[in-house]
Amino acid sequence: MIEIHGPPVDGLQFRHYRGEDDLPGMLRVYSAAHEADRIEEVTSLEQLRLNYENLVNFDPDRDITMVEVDGELVAYARVFWNDLVEGGRSYENFGFVHPKWRRKGIGDALHRHNEARLREIAAAHADVSPKWFGSEGPDTDAGNTALLAGDGYTPARYFYDMVAPxxxxxxxxxxxxxxxxxxxxxxxxxxxxxxxxxxxxxxxxxxxxxxxxxxxxxxxxxxxxxxxxxxxxxxxxxxxxxxxxxxxxxxxxxxxxxxxxxxxxxxxxxxxxxxxxxxxxxxxxxxxxxxxxxxxxxxxxxxxxxxxxxxxxxxxxxxxxxxxxxxxxx
Missing domain, CATH: 3.40.630.30 (Gcn5-related N-acetyltransferase (GNAT))
Structure with a gap:
């Protein structure tokens, strides 16, 4: 288990990633979150597996957090860092909470834990400058927008998903x-x-x-x-x-x-x-x-x-x- 000061939810536990066995549950959370946020993109289990097999600047034992309620996976979050072509290093923080478990403080707890972990990682990169936290999300996810804005994140870039009907x-x-x-x-x-x-x-x-x-x-x-x-x-x-x-x-x-x-x-x-x-x-x-x-x-x-x-x-x-x-x- 991972010691995180989480919200008072009965049966709530934070734990480490268990590898490939966790992927089906992660896909279920990811897909439900996308549906709630009106994102129509579909990711297959094969694509999720491929993604996690080829992650960089990421420690699977420390940089991903799983959240369960009574043994059921309800959320997960991950951190990693990137060297950018423009210069500097971005420390990325993101997560997904199943819609049934939103607005209960789980996302906030994961966000705080992610930032603490990223600060720990960044502290070992003394020769890098500039450094910043990075995150992103669909504008339909009002909770994510409010969480980031309330913690000092500011919009850096905007993107469209465009359709030719x-x-x-x-x-x-x-x-x-x-x-x-x-x-x-x-x-x-x-x-x-x-x-x-x-x-x-x-x-x-x-x-x-x-x-x-x-x-x-x-x-x-x-x-x-x-x-x-x-x-x-x-x-x-x-x-x-x-x-x-x-x-x-x-x-x-x-x-x-x-x-x-x-x-x-x-x-x-x-x-x-x-x-x-x-x-x-x-x-x-x-x-x-x-x-x-x-x-x-x-x-x-x-x-x-x-x-x-x-x-x-x-x-x-x-x-x-x-x-x-x-x-x-x-």
Whole structure:
């Protein structure tokens, strides 16, 4: 058990993570929290397992806390840290509480415990500056917003989940001069991943990528079929990337035929030439021809590449908002 000063709830216990055996219960809590917050994304047990197999800057024996009431898992929380491309180190704090057990002080207890653990971790990083706490959440989770605001966290960035309710009217565009589309092969995945990661180094909050990030990407079941991917090649170099996937379980749950544009990235030498638009229209037209009727994606509302304007011009509209928060770690 973990000694945490928690709320007066009968049968409440805080304990350590027990590994893979905990994942089904965690998924149940995670999915219930998403449903309550009107987040339609569906995560499978396979994806959750893959994620926890490839975590970095994280000690499974100390950096995750499980919460039970009478032996039933009702919440969990985790901490980790990231070195950021922009400089400095972010100490991340998040958790999920089953909706039936919200507003009882469990989230507050986990938050305080997470911060204490992160301060302990940060104290061993004496040579790093600046440092800050980081967290995020959907704006539909009023409890999370109030908890963070009440503890000195301030909004640092805003994000949209955008939806194109129809793919009708989207027409393919020619590739810019010198750019070629080629069928995607499995042995190209690492080159594609590296190209996209280089492009994203310009983005706010981007963490330095490590080998575990690649392992998670290549093993993700959503990336198994690259039929809707569009990669712009300039000779042997990746110029731009659009990775579009099919969230089959999500489509089945919500009774729709939607694709998810998981990544749109253009490397600096090939920007401002219409490449992102050409890659996206090619991918979305292919999705329409395959029988899909809508699409969604996520975007930083202050993207340095003007991505929001591009997506709006292709029929995407904001559907949900998310906020990333920061708090100085002194």
């Amino acid at each position: 129809t793919l009708d009217g989207i027409e393919p565009l020619p590739m810019p001069q010198g750019i070629e589309l080629r069928p995607v092969k499995r042995d190209q995945y690492r080159t594609i991943w590296l190209g996209a990661e280089e492009a994203f180094r310009d983005h706010w909050g981007q963490a330095e990528q490590v080998e575990a990030d690649w392992e998670r990407f290549v093993a993700d079941p959503d990336n198994k079929d690259p039929e809707l991917w569009r990669i712009g090649w300039a000779g042997d170099e990746v110029a731009g990337v659009v990775i579009t996937t099919v969230p089959a379980e999500e489509n089945e749950l919500h009774g729709r035929a939607r694709v998810y544009v998981a990544s749109v990235a253009v490397r600096r030498p090939w920007r401002r030439r219409g490449l992102a638009r050409a890659l996206m229209t090619s991918s979305l037209v292919a999705a329409r021809e395959a029988g899909f009727t809508s699409a969604n994606l996520g975007v930083d509302t202050d993207s340095p590449t003007g991505a929001t304007t591009l997506y709006e011009s292709l029929g995407f509209i904001p559907d949900k908002t998310f906020t990333a928060y920061r708090k100085p770690l002194a």
